Amino acid sequence: MLNFGPHLGSGRIKKFFGNISFVVLLNLLVKPGWVVVENLVQDRLGHAAFGTFTALFNWTLIVASVSDLGTTQLTTKRVAANPQFLSEYFPTLLPLKGWLSVLFLGLMVGSGWLLGYHGHTLTLLALTGASLLVMQYTQFLRGTLQAHQRFNTDAVLSVLEKALLLVLVLALIPVGITLDRYVGARAVAVLFTFVVLYGLVTRLYGRVRFRLKWEHARNLLQASLPLALITLVYGLNERVDMLMLERLASPAEAGYYAAAYRWVDAVMMYLWTVLPLFFAKFAFVTGKREEQQELLWFGQRVVTVPLLFVCAFVLFRGEVLFWQFTHSTGPELERMTLSLKILFVNVLVHAFFAIYSTLLTSTNHEKPVSWLVAGSIGLNVVLNVFLLPRYGALAAALNTLLCVVFVSGGYLWLVQRRAGVAVPWATIGRLLLAFGLLCGVFWGLQQLFNHWLLEAVGGGLAFVAILFGTGIVRVAELKALRR
Incomplete structure (x- = not known):
């Protein structure tokens, strides 16, 4: 593809690229600081205690994601295609989601009891679950903001909770961090963010009077069922490892995995921040195959390029990310580091192929995607x-990698056979070449300097040259974005 396609145009790409850049900038200002603080929390609480919390948190994440029943993605798709959907269906959607949250909170606590959590641990599960349902x-x-293409407003709100939680946790450090206080701080941050967002949406689109119409509710739930199934299988696929580790191995093993996965989560936030923007854009051009293809080919580079550098650095210098764990033994640090490196190969695969899932789910191919991910879950379990x-x-790290390779191959097949959109194989090939060259640079710098900071700076400069040399980034495109 020479520069930008005729349907997207440099002007529209420039605006969309500006939205993406703003989102990423805000996340870079907040999320790294949060990872450092959470490392500190785990070091203070200990691997076993934090492993227990992580298992509880991931179970509540799974159930909370199911409680949505696909209505968030459905709303984003429908409002993006038809703004009148908001005024017609929101009086039903808002109370419906409230009752679903109450129902699933009961299911969450009951299932936790069946899994063997009792007493104070069950109370922590309930508080964590309530917070996640509010989130x-x-x-x-936020999906309504994305559907109306208000990406910059959504970007600010996406980091508000983490910024507030960062302040609250730092305030707890002088008085001592306990698991109860940590869970309480998370609940306060989530509730405050919800109140701010609800007030903003009310101001932008007016106050909605709740009128639960069962016919509307039935139609909505029928339409969102395929998306709900995808949400369930994705939630299980990403989170079941932590729960099974704590139950089948030990809380300490879950803590080691959590320490490694935290960095994966932090880096993957780039994907989970950028891909919803592409989801809204793909939904906006549903039925326009040429525009979808141009958007996919543009997104392939936007999504993949930043993660190539991060993955290469972690594969060569992952151990430096655990500098805060002063209370951990040498074997514990080695176990966390090796888990981290395996998991970042998983990130690399996601960097190349996660956008294909976004294209499929935003353009009415939810069912085959859900079956594909369900097969991945079965293999993982x-x-x-x-x-x-x-x-x-x-x-756990290796199993996650095997499953993401399996499911990514399925995405490629579905995009070509079901969506009818051409896969940019030449771009993928250039990106793979760039990653291979970057790894070679890191290896050489490691032999020459043996200092992670010098290697990172040298690797970054070399990566810029590699991107231009392989044609992944072109001078003409940069000039078009500046105009």
């Missing part, structure tokens, strides 16, 4: 049952 409602409201008790966190 799920917040994400639903079987591998976990056999390998986690013996190999712990390392097995």
